[in-house]
Amino acid sequence: MAPITNARVLFAAIPKDFPIPGETTVYDTSQKIDLETVPLNGGLLIKTLVLSIDPYMRGRMRAAEEKSYADAFILGAPIDGYGVCVILRSENPEVAAGRYLYGIFPHQQYTVLPSIEGLTFLEKDPKLPWTVFVGAAGMPGKTAFMGWKEFSRAKKGETAFISTGAGVRSARMHPIYVQESIELRDVLVDSMVIQLAKRDGLKVIACAGSDEKVKFMREIGADVVFNYKMMDTREVLAREGPIDVYWDNVGGKMLDAALEHAAINGRILECGTISGYNTGYEPVMNIHQTWAKSLTISGILVFHLQDKYEKEFYATIPQAIATGEIKYTEEISQGLKSVGDAILRVQQGKEHREGGDHRLGGMTSARVADGKKCSKGN
């Protein structure tokens, strides 16, 4: 077999504010690979099936000398992120070709891996597309599930507030591109948290920046929903609070509103502060509320919680998604070429409407027909 193109997405320049497709990341087709003869040196050859574009990736687009919780992307090399791959060839006797892996992979079509260290085997479930395993049953879903389990101390009858974005549509929007079927999906941590809070018997207040999104939040069970662009968050919280649990993806003014209207002994789960990822962090003015009300703010990094909750997660969440008990939205985009745009869109919180390939509910009509996943209104 002759060498074929191994398309990649390279980190080409550090963004000043928002990432610029074609400039900060570049789609590259210069590399060739011969799938049959490429040396594996005892490792394995994988083909990328699905990748996830996540908000935290912006933080990795920085100079290597700046330290942070996740390594900086390497200039000139492919970016990487959560994905699902299939093993094409293996020289490792314990790893068979044809098996599926979940974990962090380079953004390229084919990769030779020295080992499977840090990766998780997945079994194909005919009811679940692979995108689910980088979304609701992947890192975003784990973040929601494990963060909520570890830090919410939720009690029946309490009130939770879950925000999605301040000036952005969603702080944890997860477009995922599917390399073959050419889709980009949008799975929300937030929508998972809403459903976990409802399962625990809490009153849920949720906000978003579009009426469509607000409608979906209502559909998945939120008791009080509002468009924060149309209504004053502080007024809503004053009326509907105080807030026992606040799931923050936003930071800045949204966090200040939640601190102001937090209940005594309230818990704030700090999942992200997307309001500041591109244009500088917004000041937070209400930190004194932490001692004034015995609040706890817990920062969530999913990889610190995985050992504790991973078994329980895989034993319950994919199943709950397959039966439709847990619903989700997704946005599907096409191929590695679309990664640059997807990264920008996640940061801007914009909808991906052109070409009609965004669907709230996110399923192909065939999948919706199964009645197994959520689409708008079911």
Place this chain on the structure above:
Amino acid sequence: MAPITNARVLFAAIPKDFPIPGETTVYDTSQKIDLETVPLNGGLLIKTLVLSIDPYMRGRMRAAEEKSYADAFILGAPIDGYGVCVILRSENPEVAAGRYLYGIFPHQQYTVLPSIEGLTFLEKDPKLPWTVFVGAAGMPGKTAFMGWKEFSRAKKGETAFISTGAGVRSARMHPIYVQESIELRDVLVDSMVIQLAKRDGLKVIACAGSDEKVKFMREIGADVVFNYKMMDTREVLAREGPIDVYWDNVGGKMLDAALEHAAINGRILECGTISGYNTGYEPVMNIHQTWAKSLTISGILVFHLQDKYEKEFYATIPQAIATGEIKYTEEISQGLKSVGDAILRVQQGKEHREGGDHRLGGMTSARVADGKKCSKGN
């Protein structure tokens, strides 16, 4: 017995920024009381021995309609605060005259109480002056002890950072006036926290705004001490960190520095944010570090922790103070007349030097001669 003056300190006006002695609080001698005939209606008559002036009192000098964790002082009525009293007369058969009580009392010489609800009986310990029971063995000490126990998750070999004041000398300075012996004492939560952290085997970094204070911190065991007015906190933390446990009394830039140099899984104990009590809260810019490093910020309100730790506290801390294992400083002032000045001084973090009645180490020479408490240098 003829009626005598019952001196009081009245809340007279809401301060715009710093409290103004004689204006926001007024020393008042218009009330008379006959100690022998004043009707008790089944309650008790107490005489105030010791009162504590605490930073949080500024927060109570506000309009009644503004909600907060502690009630606003009532305009025209006496302010109140932690103190020790002796019972002069009792119509409650379970409460004998001559016993001592700890709790919150009005700032007046004599008070008729309907009951002892919310108050704690104290036994006189010849080795401990009453001031200790509103200081190192009172609310400030409880705050340190209970907050550290509940939230520090301290492990031997970790690094703690304890700050005292940003632009103020001390965020938890506790001048206490003694009504009879006419003294004002300064007990520091911070210095208690330093000693608790050392007992748990941590490396302790501590800062203050005066060289004298820095020297005392060294004497009680801090490993790295600095004057934050002379050195850049961020530089010190970059060199000596990362910080596993940060005890914050300050907020604003000091908190930002600690967030920046926090270790993964670091704990921030939020005891107060005095940098903003009088001139408006400083913005905090580094909240994103909470999720980037899995940090926890725990707000400390001692009255939420008392049920859990009070027994252990009284069983260990007064004893440790009496033996000199736990050292403290105090500042002693004279009579109710000095309350207004003391409140201001606490907020400004100023030393109380005039008249020579401030002593670092704080003991009368007789007490120092016992060798049971700390004075400067022992």
